[in-house]
Amino acid sequence: MADYRLHCFGESGNSYKAALMLELSGCDWAPLWVPFFEGATRTAEWREGLNRMGEAPVLVHGQRVLTQSGVILDYLAEETGKFAGRDADEKREIWRWILFDNHKFTSYFATLRFMLAMKKMPESPVTEFLRGRVIDAYKVVEKQLTVTDWLTGDRPTIADLSLSGYVFYDEDVGLDRWAMFPAIDAWRDRLKALPGWKGPWDLMPMK
Numbered sequence: 001m002a003d004y005r006l007h008c009f010g011e012s013g014n015s016y017k018a019a020l021m022l023e024l025s026g027c028d029w030a031p032l033w034v035p036f037f038e039g040a041t042r043t044a045e046w047r048e049g050l051n052r053m054g055e056a057p058v059l060v061h062g063q064r065v066l067t068q069s070g071v072i073l074d075y076l077a078e079e080t081g082k083f084a085g086r087d088a089d090e091k092r093e094i095w096r097w098i099l100f101d102n103h104k105f106t107s108y109f110a111t112l113r114f115m116l117a118m119k120k121m122p123e124s125p126v127t128e129f130l131r132g133r134v135i136d137a138y139k140v141v142e143k144q145l146t147v148t149d150w151l152t153g154d155r156p157t158i159a160d161l162s163l164s165g166y167v168f169y170d171e172d173v174g175l176d177r178w179a180m181f182p183a184i185d186a187w188r189d190r191l192k193a194l195p196g197w198k199g200p201w202d203l204m205p206m207k
């Protein structure tokens with residue numbers, strides 16, 4: 001059995017953050033497919049056995065069951081020594097970006113994508129609002145990436161892996177993200193150039 005088992009599914013950018021970290025760090029890991037669209041994370045089995053918050057990803061390592069991609073990334077950085085902050089200040093800086101990612105950068109985009117590309121909902125004031133929030137969050141990251149190559153400085157950390165969750169999916173959500181945000185696009189190329197990089201579709205089973 002693999003050392004690390006990641007409950008995940010290919011459409012999940014939040015799962016991809018953990019999958020990419022495991023892969024780039026050379027961990028012995030295996031994905032376990034979550035039938036998310038069949039309601040797996042809503043079952044009592046999931047909520048009582050794996051994650052009371054009702055979300056994927058879930059990482060199992062020995063007796064540990066970890067949820068929240070940011071916590072998983074932090075744990076793996078500690079375990080492997082890869083993509084970690086070098087001191088307390090850098091660790092705090094990394095957490096600033098992970099929190100911003102979870103609140104805004106990933107969250108607004110993932111919700112917009114879920115509504116339009118997964119649920120095939122029509123455009124509405126809600127999608128319009130979310131698109132505006134995506135643009136605002138992307139502007140913040142664009143600005144940072146014109147100052148530094150990676151989010152917290154001159155080398156990639158788990159902050160970069162966290163924000164990379166949804167930047168390799170290309171469903172149409174009414175935004176030409178890479179034309180609008182060239183510094184983020186260039187950062188995507190830097191991510192892709194990391195040794196061992198793979199896209200979400202190559203790391204996790206899809207429906």
Ligand SMILES: N[C@@H](CCC(=O)N[C@@H](CS)C(=O)NCC(=O)O)C(=O)O
Nearest residue numbers: 012013014054055056057068069070
């Ligand atoms: N902040 C969480 C977000 C996890 C999340 O929202 N996962 C989605 C799948 S990508 C989910 O399970 N959603 C279920 C729901 O919102 O009910 C993390 O980073 O792990």
